[in-house]
Amino acid sequence: MSGILGALGGYYEFVGWSGDLSSASPTSKVVMDSNKRVVAQFKPNYTMPLLILAGVTITALLTTIAGLRVKTRSRQKAPPPPPKK
Numbered sequence: 001m002s003g004i005l006g007a008l009g010g011y012y013e014f015v016g017w018s019g020d021l022s023s024a025s026p027t028s029k030v031v032m033d034s035n036k037r038v039v040a041q042f043k044p045n046y047t048m049p050l051l052i053l054a055g056v057t058i059t060a061l062l063t064t065i066a067g068l069r070v071k072t073r074s075r076q077k078a079p080p081p082p083p084k085k
Contacts, residue, residue, distance in 0.1 A: 001044065004049075005044075005046065005049050008048060008049035008052050008053070009047075009048030009049060009052065010044065010045060010046050010048060010049045011044075011045050012042040012043065012044055012045065013042065013043060013044075013045045014026055014040065014041070014042055015041040015042060015043050016041050017038055017039065017040060017041065018038075018039050018041055019036070019037040019038045019039045020036040020037050020038055021036070021038045
């Protein structure tokens with residue numbers, strides 16, 4: 001697979017043959033006793049890109065939440081302002 005999805009581990013997986021040969025096996029025999037039309041069928045597999053993107057998203061969310069909690073705690077621990085005279 002090309003592009004960013006390929007770079008993230010996406011690929012096409014073999015599904016089977018269609019046309020004058022119907023099989024899910026990657027290897028098959030065809031008797032060439034006349035003109036034949038055989039087409040290899042593939043489907044995209046996005047499992048790895050989706051896992052990577054989910055991991056990045058979850059990491060970003062957890063980092064944001066942790067940062068907000070630290071800010072909230074630091075505000076709560078600030079000393080009160082001095083009394084006005």
